[in-house]
Amino acid sequence: xxxxxxxxxxxxxxxxxxxxxxxxxxxxxxxxxxxxxxxxxxxxxxxxxxxxxxxxxxxxxxxxxxxxxxxxxxxxxxxxxxxxxxxxxxxxxxxxxxxxxxxxxxxxxxxxxxxxxxxxxxxxxxxxxxxxxxxxxxxxxxxxxxxxxxxxxxxxxxxxxxxxxxxxxxxxxxxxxxxxxxxxxxxxxxxxxxxxxxxxxxxxxxxxxxxxxxxxxxxxxxxx
Numbered sequence: 431x432x433x434x435x436x437x438x439x440x441x442x443x444x445x446x447x448x449x450x451x452x453x454x455x456x457x458x459x460x461x462x463x464x465x466x467x468x469x470x471x472x473x474x475x476x477x478x479x480x481x482x483x484x485x486x487x488x489x490x491x492x493x494x495x496x497x498x499x500x501x502x503x504x505x506x507x508x509x510x511x512x513x514x515x516x517x518x519x520x521x522x523x524x525x526x527x528x529x530x531x532x533x534x535x536x537x538x539x540x541x542x543x544x545x546x547x548x549x550x551x552x553x554x555x556x557x558x559x560x561x562x563x564x565x566x567x568x569x570x571x572x573x574x575x576x577x578x579x580x581x582x583x584x585x586x587x588x589x590x591x592x593x594x595x596x597x598x599x600x601x602x603x604x605x606x607x608x609x610x611x612x613x614x615x616x617x618x619x620x621x622x623x624x625x626x627x628x629x630x631x632x633x634x635x636x637x638x639x640x641x642x643x644x645x646x647x648x649x650x651x652x653x654x
Contacts, residue, residue: 432522432582433527435501438520438585438586442503442593445590445597446505448597451482452481455479457478457647460646461476462474463634465630471494474491475491476647484505485505485506485507486505486506487504488503490502490503490647497524501518501519502519502648503516503518506613506649506651510607511603511605512603513596513600513603514534515534516533516596517533518592518593520585520589525581527581528577530559530575531575531589531592533570533571534566534571536612536613537606539606543573543599545596549595550574556579557580559577559578566620613651617645627648628640628644631644
């Protein structure tokens with residue numbers, strides 16, 4: 431049975447935002463867009479929230495008429511929390527489904543995160559996804575999960591457990607404004623050296639527009 435990414439998106443948002451004070455952010459340009467405009471071969475829906483005491487949360491659900499569906503979730507601790515930047519990427523297509531829970535530790539302290547390691551241990555035996563070499567692969571924390579989940583298997587457990595663990599780590603984390611330097615540097619590399627979503631975003635917005643979208647929606651350094 432195919433996983434429902436629309437439902438999973440709402441689960442991610444509910445789990446992370448539960449009990450938190452937040453404000454949903456809106457933009458006529460970015461909340462919903464497609465490529466090309468007509469006929470739409472890719473339809474994007476973006477939801478963003480400023481989470482007080484943490485930073486930014488974004489989910490982007492992408493649908494196509496030819497069977498491919500994607501969900502990207504980004505958690506940016508721009509208030510200086512001692513937690514990694516957290517990125518979820520899910521791709522469903524005919525015959526396969528890939529699940530990435532990626533952690534990029536831009537903090538000064540590089541503290542261990544036992545809850546994230548526990549989730550890694552729980553799901554480590556799922557077959558790995560054989561991805562292409564890229565600069566950001568070497569930047570990931572060791573508890574990241576890069577998995578090729580067999581078609582038809584439920585992926586809600588790995589996503590829900592990952593979001594809950596990250597939420598709890600973020601809630602208990604200390605803050606250090608020096609962490610923003612590392613976060614900003616990583617963001618610059620993502621837009622200049624490349625990331626998995628950048629080619630598609632450049633098709634939609636152009637080179638400069640893709641960078642503006644990434645900096646405003648995916649990894650903002652303040653609410654806007």
